[in-house]
Amino acid sequence: MAQPRVTIVGAGPAGTRAAELLVAAGLHPLLVDEAADNGGQIYRRQPAGFRRPPAALYGTEAGRATALHASFDALRGRIEHWPESLAWNLRDGVLHVLRGERSHALPFDALILATGATDRLIPLPGWTLPGVFTLGGAQIALKAQACAIGRRVAFLGSGPLLYLVAAQYAKAGAEVAAVLDTAPAGARWRALPLMAARPALLAKGAALLARLRRAGVPVHRGVTPLRLCPDASGARLGGIAFRQADGREAVLDCDASGLGWHLRAETQLAGLAGCGFDFDRASRQWLPRIDADGRSEVPGLYMAGDGVRLLGADGAEIAGRLAALAVLRDLGFAPPAGADPAALRRRRQAMDRFRRGLAIAFPWPAQLVAGLPDETLVCRCEAITAGELRRSAGALDAPEVNRAKAFSRVGMGRCQGRMCGLAGAEILAAARGVPVEEVGRLRGQAPVKPLPVAALREEEA
Amino acid sequence: MNPAPPPLLRRLGEAHRRPVAFTLDGQPATALEGDTLLTAILTNASALRLSEFGDGPRAGFCLMGACQDCWVWTEAGTRLRACGTPVTAGLRIMTKEAPWPSLG
């Protein structure tokens, strides 16, 4: 049988495990990734010349990280790896990839999108001030650059990453001003029945909290952030104004902050390919429609990892294997010995219960977003305020997010709505008085990320 | 002259790396080998650029190539995404104005 053309986008946990399984079955996949090296964001490798051991970088996940890196290193030469390459468009069975200065049109028989996720954000007043980063960004500064984002760092948001990054900062010797969690204290207990699906993770969470307590880091639950305040110069972060659970207002003194409310799936390529999407109530976002193994409705297109279901890194490894097995079956290849898709699906189901538990324990504060003051810059790229977005909803009568984008420019900038899209939808829905799913999904537009006008067209074959 | 505002990022280790000399707004600056351009600039300064729309300085946000908030200009009029570009010796970065259109 001729070698089918199988391509994977994303060299994180899902993409690596998918590639490994395809290679084991005798295929030679192409793996495209934007980063210089493999690992994705979660297991990102530090640059050459850095000396910290894996335990310092990945903590309790060091074993998983080194195993994934070892697996990837073993694949070198058996896959075609295009690092520093941007998959910027996808349609009609062709993936368009910018590699160096040239854009390549790559037809495929099967394509696995393992595009991961980014922080889900709330555009608080002042969030564009220097010193304000995403939680993921704060973690990358530490892991990949051995830097803290400031001298006195506060972490604000909700979700497991909030505590993880705060603990990593404390361990690395940074001063952590506080953890401000918007989730009410009782939410965790309500989520316990679902989260009990993964007791080991629950224990890890408890250990993180204990470490923060030992380090003397104050943890405030049930807070309502009011604004990120500038310092005396006006040109960088000086503090966070928030309302405590008991109603009192306070200002936390800090010069840097990591923000994040769990994750948002990176679904642009799936959208460009024409996949169907469903509104996922637990994560309050639109996710591509897939079957239990990651097949989309578009023939030849598969998805795995946080880019399609937010299960975390180990869930992504399982999803990557399942998607690869689905590809092999659909292309008529025998699975490698020992492959057990039924067992993988069972493990993923437990993870999915845990995921729904997380959404209860660390809820997205939709009310907070809906009520952001009019002067808040919602769209960082285009500097558009919540008031302008509300004017689109009201005076200009935009019933859904794409129309509101056309009128207001919210979501129209460089980031394609990655940073503001979910919050913008909440603001629009509240202004229209409808549930957020009724204002629809922000459609992606190529290029997935900024594409240089200097890009050259691949020579005609 | 006002003292320059303190840099944004604080190094917590890996200080053994070789220094890399570059130019920031016309002034000599030093980074370390393996730094991204974002790290190189923000361990020397408190911002990467000014917002095009007059709402103040920006200093990047996501550090993973998603938010596109950290694009900076070189003096020669090239655009670089600071979070994903390794710093190299001799880079000449402008954070206060955009040298566009370049007529060179």
Add this chain to the structure above:
Amino acid sequence: MSDNRADVLVLGGGLMGAATAFFLRRRGLSVILLERGLVGQQASGVNFGNVRRQGRFPPQLPLANRSRALWGQLPELLGEDIEFLPSGHLRVAYTDEAAGMMEAYREAARPYGLKLEVLSGNAVRARFPWLSAEVRAGSWSAEDGHANPRLAAPAFARAARRAGARIEENTEVLAIEREAAGWRLDAADGRAFRAPVLQVSAGAWGGRLAAQLGEPVPIVVRGPQMGVTEPVPYALTPVLGVTATVVGEVIYLRQVTRGNIVFGGVGHGPADLDTCRARVEPAITLRQFIQLRRMVPALGALRIIRTWSGIEGYMHDEIPVMGPSARWPDLFYAFGFCGAGFQLGPGVGDVMAELIAAGRSTTPIEPFHIARFAAKAA
């Protein structure tokens, strides 16, 4: 009398339909506009935003001139800003042959009152130093400019509504019926709308409707290939275009004062009337890059952040269908503007309202009459 009656029914809520509804109200006629989706969602909303007279088929210039005068009054007429900027329009030529075409066009346009200045390459670079050395000549139209197409048609519809028009969005018309008292449009939601006069201004869908009404016309459906760069300091003040004999060399671009540079041209992509989908061909985007760098080399330093398309209707002779039906005295058409209708929009609305209300147009529109196709078929 039913609620769903008016003096005029306008079928199709693009810029032409919305402007017609607005100007009909100014002439005191009652009007109901029926739009299948949202106003200005297709060609009217996705086009380049050129408010350009230069380069048009010369007999179209009287209409374009009337429209240009209205563009200058729109903020007052509509009570909204649609970002019209009369910053001038420059076409460049890369060959002596194309420069010759510019001079010929300047002479053809002169009797219609459109003043154009044809400059040598050096003279045009002295004004716009960011143009490339390859530019051999430029044709300058000082009073043309650009505006925001995403805002224009919805602004006309809102102004029409404020003036008393009914704008029915999400209203798909399934059947057009002739009755003793005029026209009846049956909507998918079961409502019937009636009026003695009907205007079809359904853009790319206009061909299907005209065929249903017994006046088939040749119309090709295509998608414009649009894109926009990241924002950079405002420098490219005029709208830019190319005079060339090869379509693949024709790029057009404009910088908005916020800084982004909008561009299009070089080719068209597929568009589908049934799925309402039109797409940007990645290969065309990359070919556009070659032409962008060719005209303004400094664009090579930038990145594009978005591309889009939409559904446009092109007549095979590249002349729109506008004016009365050849078959029914109380039926009017305004569609098929071939990717060049944005500038004409306000003028078309004003002329159609005049035609419907007063029975004649003071601006010549005979070349656009639908009868030209019947004559050819005969």
